[in-house]
Amino acid sequence: METIHIALVDDHRLFRSGIASLINNFKGYSILFEAGNGEELIRKISPKNKPDIVLLDIHMPIMDGASTAQWLKENYPEIRVIVLSMLEDAERVLTMLKLGVKGYLLKDAEPYEFEQALKKVSQGEVYYPEFVTKLLINSFNQQIEPIILNPRELEFLRLASSELTYKEIADQMCISIRTVDGYRDHLFTKLNIKSRIGLVLYAVKNKLIDL
Structure with a gap:
């Protein structure tokens, strides 16, 4: 041997x-x-x-x-x-x-x-x-279970994938900047993502936004 x-x-x-x-x-x-x-x-x-x-x-x-x-x-x-x-x-x-x-x-x-x-x-x-x-x-x-986003999460994800600032996103969604931070942190955890760029890539990959 x-x-x-x-x-x-x-x-x-x-x-x-x-x-x-x-x-x-x-x-x-x-x-x-x-x-x-x-x-x-x-x-x-x-x-x-x-x-x-x-x-x-x-x-x-x-x-x-x-x-x-x-x-x-x-x-x-x-x-x-x-x-x-x-x-x-x-x-x-x-x-x-x-x-x-x-x-x-x-x-x-x-x-x-x-x-x-x-x-x-x-x-x-x-x-x-x-x-x-x-x-x-x-x-x-966990990976094979589909991740389902509710309408407000989808709206935030689409806006976060634009060039709008978080303050502008808050104004457009008629919510406070703190609530926007909550949506962002919640999606980071839910989608296992660590940055806004990651959110954009997720949205593109799953055809949630048009380039």
Whole structure:
């Protein structure tokens, strides 16, 4: 069996040391190098010093897990990433999954779970614990449910897609500027959008306005 080389990226040295010892005891796996954050990983990795799998913490100083996963996706897409973390909020987990991570391991997982994750991911499969699978299912179900906007939301969206200021939108809708802010923030949340440009793009994509 060919040895699978692992890079361990985590800012806690004691945790890193324990995981490195654990993995080095698994048959067919070895730690290629360790790093305390994404920036250190970038300095150490090269085509000649390239791991097969990166075990990646989410919370790190200087360059965190999401930024590191994005960099790996762009520069070494063949490297498989397994997230190492404590229980995370749904949005953070889904962000990492969208970046193409192949596995998700809780830091307090049992040793056999680490070995199973490494085995599955090295064979081209994925390894997600039950709570991640549930998040994926819930996210998928939410995506397939159509988003329905009421007439006032549609009116605001169309006006927000114009060159009118929020004050001018308030005047046109005969509402206060504070209510306009409420419509904007509500649609940001409802449509999972973070800017007025995002609202315009949503309106165009869904043919709610004519260009």
